[in-house]
Amino acid sequence: DVKVTQSSRYLVKRTGEKVFLECVQDMDHENMFWYRQDPGLGLRLIYFSYDVKMKEKGDIPEGYSVSREKKERFSLILESASTNQTSMYLCASGTRDPYGELFFGEGSRLTVL
Amino acid sequence: DAKTTQPNSMESNEEEPVHLPCNHSTISGTDYIHWYRQLPSQGPEYVIHGLTSNVNNRMASLAIAEDRKSSTLILHRATLRDAAVYYCILPTGNQFYFGTGTSLTVIP
Secondary structure, eight states, X not given: OOOEEESOSEEEEOTTXXXXXXXXXXXXXXXXXXXXXXXXXXEEEEEEESSTTOOEEOSOOTTXXXXXXXXXXXXXXXXXXXXXXXXXXXXXXXXXXXXXXXXXXXXXXXXXX | OXXXXXXXXXXXXXXXXXXXXXXXXXXOTTOOEEEEEEOTTSOOEEEEEESSSOXXXXXXXXXXXXXXXEEEEEEXXXXXXXXXXXXXXXXXXXXXXXXXXXXXXXXX
């Protein structure tokens, strides 16, 4: 069974803390994505990666960075968490086929106090 | 930029067919139409995709208008498990932009 695993389902952090959200896929996919989901706004793309050490900005990259040191792992980093980054974060992976399907993790709900 | 338009919400009775519409009037000739759904407390999952012809799989059918400016996702017999948010997407390159989708309520 294909799998995208996100390290934590629920996190609570304080303003100013550094936050790491980890995502691992076991399908040897080239592409990986980070989205955030907020009520009324749908899913918005933060960053994506086409290959190891490659990254591209999505719609809302401000306040976030990413790391892809290995093909199977894509990390989202909040250098200094703020309350407006309280959200559901979703990781996805897919092949290079531009019309292939995406596989999503179950999501990480982050609360910043 | 939003390239698709969907109703915010729809209701259906259990065991009846459901037709979920999507407008994509600015679609280009090479754009595929993808549908995903998101069950409560889960990440989105792939449902179906197509280019010009109608498509069927075990989950649903996709009917694409002849001019390709609209499409309809058809659930042949809605079950309570089909209650979800359904997203219609036109992937650009490798980028999938999700809007707010259609929230489907299935009434027992």
